[in-house]
Amino acid sequence: MFEHLINGLVLGGTYALVAMGLTLQYGIARIMNLSFGDTVIAAAFAAYVLFTALGLSPLLSLLIVVPAGFAFSYGIFSLIMRPLVRRSANSEALEVDSILATFGLLFVIQGVLLVLFGGNFTSYSYLNVPVDILGAVVALNRLSALILAAVLGGALVLLLMRTRWGLRMRAVAISASSAPLVGINVIQTSRMAFAIGGALAASGGVVISMYQTFTVTSGVVFTMKALIVVIMGGKGSLPGALAAGLILGLVETFVAAYIDPGLTLASTYLIFLALLLLRPSGLFGKAS
Amino acid sequence: MRTKSFKSGTWIARAMGALGLAATVSAGAFTAVQAQDRTSVRIGYAVSATGPNAGGANMTVTPNYELWVNEVNAKGGLALPDGSRLPIEVTAYDDRSSAEEVVRAVERLATQDKVDLILPPWGTGFNLAVAPLMARHGYPHLAGAAVTDKAPDFVKRWDTSFWFMGGGHDYATALASVLQSAKADGKINNKIAMISVADGFGIDLVKAARPSFEEAGFEIEYDKSFPPGTSDFSTILSEAKASGADTFVAFSYPPHTFALTKQAQVASYNPSVFYLGVGAGFPVYKNISGGQMEGVMSLGGIDPNNAANAEYRQRHEEVLGRAPDYWGSVLIYASLQMLEEAIARVGLDRAAIAKELSTGTFDTVLGETKLEDNQLRNIWWAGQWQDGEFVALSPEDRAGAGTVQLPKPAWQ
Numbered sequence: 001m002f003e004h005l006i007n008g009l010v011l012g013g014t015y016a017l018v019a020m021g022l023t024l025q026y027g028i029a030r031i032m033n034l035s036f037g038d039t040v041i042a043a044a045f046a047a048y049v050l051f052t053a054l055g056l057s058p059l060l061s062l063l064i065v066v067p068a069g070f071a072f073s074y075g076i077f078s079l080i081m082r083p084l085v086r087r088s089a090n091s092e093a094l095e096v097d098s099i100l101a102t103f104g105l106l107f108v109i110q111g112v113l114l115v116l117f118g119g120n121f122t123s124y125s126y127l128n129v130p131v132d133i134l135g136a137v138v139a140l141n142r143l144s145a146l147i148l149a150a151v152l153g154g155a156l157v158l159l160l161m162r163t164r165w166g167l168r169m170r171a172v173a174i175s176a177s178s179a180p181l182v183g184i185n186v187i188q189t190s191r192m193a194f195a196i197g198g199a200l201a202a203s204g205g206v207v208i209s210m211y212q213t214f215t216v217t218s219g220v221v222f223t224m225k226a227l228i229v230v231i232m233g234g235k236g237s238l239p240g241a242l243a244a245g246l247i248l249g250l251v252e253t254f255v256a257a258y259i260d261p262g263l264t265l266a267s268t269y270l271i272f273l274a275l276l277l278l279r280p281s282g283l284f285g286k287a288s
Numbered sequence: 289m290r291t292k293s294f295k296s297g298t299w300i301a302r303a304m305g306a307l308g309l310a311a312t313v314s315a316g317a318f319t320a321v322q323a324q325d326r327t328s329v330r331i332g333y334a335v336s337a338t339g340p341n342a343g344g345a346n347m348t349v350t351p352n353y354e355l356w357v358n359e360v361n362a363k364g365g366l367a368l369p370d371g372s373r374l375p376i377e378v379t380a381y382d383d384r385s386s387a388e389e390v391v392r393a394v395e396r397l398a399t400q401d402k403v404d405l406i407l408p409p410w411g412t413g414f415n416l417a418v419a420p421l422m423a424r425h426g427y428p429h430l431a432g433a434a435v436t437d438k439a440p441d442f443v444k445r446w447d448t449s450f451w452f453m454g455g456g457h458d459y460a461t462a463l464a465s466v467l468q469s470a471k472a473d474g475k476i477n478n479k480i481a482m483i484s485v486a487d488g489f490g491i492d493l494v495k496a497a498r499p500s501f502e503e504a505g506f507e508i509e510y511d512k513s514f515p516p517g518t519s520d521f522s523t524i525l526s527e528a529k530a531s532g533a534d535t536f537v538a539f540s541y542p543p544h545t546f547a548l549t550k551q552a553q554v555a556s557y558n559p560s561v562f563y564l565g566v567g568a569g570f571p572v573y574k575n576i577s578g579g580q581m582e583g584v585m586s587l588g589g590i591d592p593n594n595a596a597n598a599e600y601r602q603r604h605e606e607v608l609g610r611a612p613d614y615w616g617s618v619l620i621y622a623s624l625q626m627l628e629e630a631i632a633r634v635g636l637d638r639a640a641i642a643k644e645l646s647t648g649t650f651d652t653v654l655g656e657t658k659l660e661d662n663q664l665r666n667i668w669w670a671g672q673w674q675d676g677e678f679v680a681l682s683p684e685d686r687a688g689a690g691t692v693q694l695p696k697p698a699w700q
Contacts, residue, residue: 007522110338119342121542121567125578130554138522139554211550212519213543213576215343217385221517256523261514262486 004257005250006136012249013146014208018222019229019241020153021200025073027236028173028193030091031081031098035106036201037222042109043069043205044214048122058126058210059144066202073198077191080105085187091176106219113216123213141210148207152200153242160238169193173236228272234285243283247271329366329636331357332379332403334393335410339385343542345410347570348616349433351608353378353407356624358607367632379403387417394418398425404636405627412436412488419446428642430627432620435459435489437496443662448642452619452664456492457500459587462669462682463563464500466585466692467535469684471505475694476560479533481510483524485540489566493539509533518544521551528557534695535561542567545586546576553580553699560695561585569614569671569678581673583696588615589671589680591688600653614671614678619664622652 018040025033033039046065050056056064080101088094127141160166171179172189179186204222208214229248233240251271252264259267275283333353336345357376360366365375379401383390390409397403398421406427408415415434422429423446430450436442437455470476480501484490490513501508509531514524521544528536536559538548545567552562567573568586577584590597597618604612604621612618627641629650634640649658654666668680672692679690 003526004523007520011520011522114338119337119346121343121347121546121570121572123543123546123572123576125550125576128550128553128578130556137555139551142520211547213546215340217339217342252520253523256514257527261483261512261518261524265515265517 002134003136004253006133006138008250008253009246010138010142010146010249011253012246013149014142014204014245015225015229015248016153016242016245017145017149017207018201018204019226019233019245020149020156020238021197021204022223022226023197023230023233023236023238023241024156024193024200025197026230028169029077029081029190029197030085030094030176031077031102031190031194032095033194033197034099034102034223035109035219036102036197036226037219037224038106038109038113039069039073039198039201039219040205040208040222041214041216041219042072042113043202044209045113045117045122045205045216046202047206047209048124051124051126058206062203062206065206066199069202069205070195070199073201074191074195076105076198077194081194082187082191085190110216110219117216119215119217121213121215122209124209126210128211139211141207144210145204145207148203149242149245152203153238156196157238228268230282232272232275232282234282237282237284240282240284326374328377329374329405329631330377330379330401330403331405331407332381332397332401333407333409334381334383334390334397336385336390336414337382341383341385341411341414344433344566347542347613349410349620351604351610351612352617352620352624355604355607356621356628359603360628366628369633369635383409383414387414390414391417391421394421398422398427405638405641407624408432408434412492416442419449422446423448426638428627428638428645430623430645432623433616435492437492439663440661447646447662448639450623450645450659450662450664452623452667453616454663454665454667454669455496456489457496458667459669460493460496460500463497463537463585464504464506465684466670466682467501467506467561468504470561470692470694476534477532478506479509479531480506480535480537481528481531481533481559482508482512482537483510483528483540484513484538485516485518485544485565486513487516487541489541490539493565497537497539506535514544516541519547521548522555525551525555525557528559529555534559535563537561537563538565540565540567542570546573549573549577549584553578556699558696558698562696566615568673571611571613574676580697580699582675583673583693585670585672585681585692585696586615586678587670588613589668589678589682589690590614590618591668591680591690592677594655594688596653596655615668618653619667622654622657623664625652626650626657 022036025031043065047058047061050061051058084097088097129140130137131140131143160169168184168189171184172186176186229241229244233244248268251267255264255267335350336342357378361375365373367373381393383393397406408431410433412434415431419429428448432452435453437457439451442449484494510528545564563585568584569588573581630641630644634644646662670682671678671680681690681692
């Protein structure tokens with residue numbers, strides 16, 4: 001029982017870590033980023049290359065890959081998203097435009113990765129050592145995902161809730177059209193949120209690469225999972241993404257243990273469906 | 289509130305729809321070559337270069353096509369009965385891991401590109417999808433990367449189809465027989481914990497394995513399937529451990545095979561028999577298991593003392609920069625060698641090639657090779673990592689077979 005609880009939390013940590021970036025991009029920057037998972041995979045490949053070619057520990061490569069993820073997303077926003085934000089009449093129009101634009105971006109990233117790395121299954125082994133938590137044994141690399149999710153999530157929540165910078169972010173999330181009235185530069189704020197989302201995606205990719213097998217085309221899976229977590233948690237809510245990620249992890253683990261491993265996927269979507277029916281705005285979402 | 293929630297639902301649907309599309313849509317053909325008058329032999333194929341099948345295709349199929357074409361052209365081309373040689377020109381399409389797309393691409397190869405020969409795609413389902421088409425257009429179909437128990441039926445339906453990888457039943461009974469002798473020797477108990485991916489390969493294998501194991505006197509204590517997207521096996525492994533079985537069998541795809549290995553190490557799960565599905569015979573498995581592949585069992589295998597095979601593996605590594613897998617690669621390559629020899633004997637007439645493939649005897653990397661009822665049966669069904677090589681164990685009475693070493697050493 002306790003073992004399943006720990007396993008579930010550790011699995012949920014991965015989901016939460018990946019979803020937090022998307023919730024920032026979707027909730028604050030209002031960009032529904034379909035290429036999100038491919039950013040995760042690109043970071044995973046970067047960590048893989050740094051590890052196999054240079055022998056750099058993935059945990060150290062976070063220091064390189066995460067800023068790179070930030071810079072990449074910052075650039076993408078300036079280049080592709082800014083014109084969309086400028087011309088969109090409202091948030092809904094921006095969502096449609098951003099879905100189309102990032103749908104294209106998904107193939108660009110995938111294509112570049114395919115040329116660079118080919119279609120092989122990629123996997124390496126790092127920190128694959130058991131850690132004993134009060135009798136439950138988990139892999140250190142998976143545990144690191146949970147820890148990273150908690151640390152980054154906690155830090156960002158504090159920043160969002162306690163600083164003036166965070167206040168601006170939240171203002172844009174609540175009403176992008178009214179924010180300029182109080183002197184907030186919406187584009188700048190959105191760009192920052194989008195770039196931080198990209199940095200989180202990169203951190204997720206690095207950590208996941210330590211224990212999960214990936215190919216250049218497995219990004220879609222991460223976008224899908226992250227999207228579910230984001231919608232469940234309430235878009236733009238970091239605590240929501242954390243909670244929803246952990247809940248999914250726990251549910252999948254308990255279903256696998258007590259019912260049938262074949263039903264894990266079904267249980268995920270069942271919860272997703274139930275939540276959409278009962279709380280359409282998500283666990284922590286604001287009803288508007 | 290109501291309209292808002294409805295709207296956000298629409299966006300989710302839209303986003304998800306787009307993502308679904310993302311899995312199927314991508315770039316088109318690599319090259320398209322115009323028809324020319326016999327200055328070359330034009331060979332076409334559609335194999336998954338993108339999408340979920342790319343990993344498998346890019347391990348077992350595409351590299352062997354490239355190696356073979358490279359070697360044939362280095363010799364000056366395909367030899368014809370009159371002794372002349374014609375270089376191979378390749379027309380390759382990406383089927384994007386979509387069954388509709390592979391059918392469309394093969395149709396195109398046959399009707400528009402009018403290539404001389406078509407090589408098969410990767411995967412059982414994809415080979416079945418194109419089989420009727422290949423037969424209709426009269427192309428010999430050398431289904432390499434396809435595991436099916438129905439091959440005897442298929443060769444009746446499509447008499448120009450050839451099957452090179454056996455069926456799930458073959459692999460399952462071979463494993464059961466290896467386990468049965470181990471049980472008789474008192475090395476393992478009569479309990480088995482078995483998991484399988486809820487997808488083509490896993491379903492086929494587990495369906496064949498259940499009766500085979502029971503016939504061999506085993507009790508299946510734990511028998512679960514898991515969705516293909518599963519990445520966390522900690523719960524499954526702890527249940528398998530609790531079942532008290534000495535034998536753990538997983539009919540898995542590479543991502544699961546790799547995850548199971550890593551997570552079994554973490555959980556210190558040390559069953560005497562640790563049998564995994566596709567991926568355990570990939571060269572990369574050495575790194576993934578952290579060098580601890582010793583004793584792990586899977587499908588396929590090689591005879592380490594077979595010089596022809598060793599030479600093939602070396603060429604593969606030299607030309608492509610990476611080693612072939614220990615199961616399907618050599619079978620695919622052998623099928624191409626057979627094609628090459630058949631053309632040298634009968635020329636480019638497709639019906640004659642098919643007849644020659646069906647009845648002729650060939651000298652391939654597998655040794656002297658002859659199809660039985662259009663199927664290759666000279667296959668290694670089960671193997672085990674021993675001293676850094678994935679050694680074939682079954683059929684036990686075939687020359688070159690190793691002996692199973694149990695229990696598997698514990699993870700360090």
